[in-house]
Amino acid sequence: MIIQLLSYAGTALGFLFLTLSIASGLYYLSELVEEHCEPTRRFLNRAIYGIIFILVLLMIFDSFPIKLTIISIVSHLIYQRNLKTFPFISLGNPMFILSCVCVVVNHYFWFQHFNNVEIPPQFKYDPSYIPRKRATFAQVSSFFGICIWFIPFALFVSLSAGDFVLPSANEEQIYSKKSDDETPKLRKKAVGLVRVVINGVREYIHSIVQLFGYQGRKKTGLAV
Template sequence: MFLQVVSYIGTVVGFLFLTLSIASGLYYVSEIVEEHSEPTRRFLSRAIYTIMVILVLLLLFDKFPFKLTLFSIISHVIYYQNLKKFPFISLTSPTFILSCLCVILNHYFWFKYFNHVEIPPQFKYNPNYVPPRRATFSEVASFFALCIWFIPFALFVSLSAGDYVLPTTTEINKKQDVTDLDSEAPKRLRKKTVGLARVVINNIRKQIRLVLRTLGFDIEPEYEPLAI
């Protein structure tokens, strides 16, 4: 009985450590991407083309469904549109919203495809029927990691929040007084671009600190998360 309790505690602790490790890795990768945005954009562009080629090869050699493969290729074309203004993006832009929808649909459709085990009616009562080979767990996991999740995950880590984009000439009112522009320009220019991953992690850390303060704990009293 106590061994089961220990196993539950160990599972929870392990999950917490795994979550913290992933968050720390995302934070570190996001900082690197912020300093090397142009090489990251080139890498993501080539990665998208590579994955599209992989999907075509899977269609030809492994008989993957044509419509589903075509949908995944179109989804990666949509992901590629986010790179036009890389690393900046607006969370309310149609391209970003459509990309999020494609990620969800891709995951659902492919999961349903690999989980389909229905036996054709004409072979349902045939003891000699040999079902087609099913993909192994490692094959399915590798496909999802490379062809479904990799580009959306990389875009999430690489893209920066639109609120931190430096103002462009189209965003500035031509009728505004020049003195007002001069007074506000330094403040805007001092804003630094921040990756979406860092924005999300900082918000989560802020909420955790608020909960801990409510419970009477005060961890890192001098720490102030990045204002969003």
């Protein structure tokens, strides 16, 4: 009985540590992309063409269904349209919404394709019928990871939410040289979408913890 309880506790802790590790990795990747926006955009653009080339090869040499292949190719071309405003994104942008729909459609149809084990009616009672070879778990997971999920996941990590902030110190020196009547304008700053989500979740958890009386460590600083 005790060993069973230990297994439950170990599973919960393992899941918690795995979740925290993934969140930390995404946070780091988001910061890295913010510093190298243009190389990331070029990499994603080339990756899209590379995946389209892979899909064509799969259709020719592995007899992948033509309709599903065309759907996936069109979906990646739609993903590419999001790179025009990279790294900024508007959640209400029709192209972004259409990209989200394409992710779900691609996943559903390809999952149905690999999960289809039914025998065609005309061969149901034919003893000489040889069913098609099913793909292994490694093959299916590799295909989904590279050809279905990679670009949407990379876009989610790379895209940023526009945030208007006050000018930096160097910019304030430029503004100070102008007339005093002119007020500094706000500039747009790239904030990683993943960072926005993680920070929002962290603040939400912190607010819940505060309801139970835990205030957390207060930041102290020297008065200037």
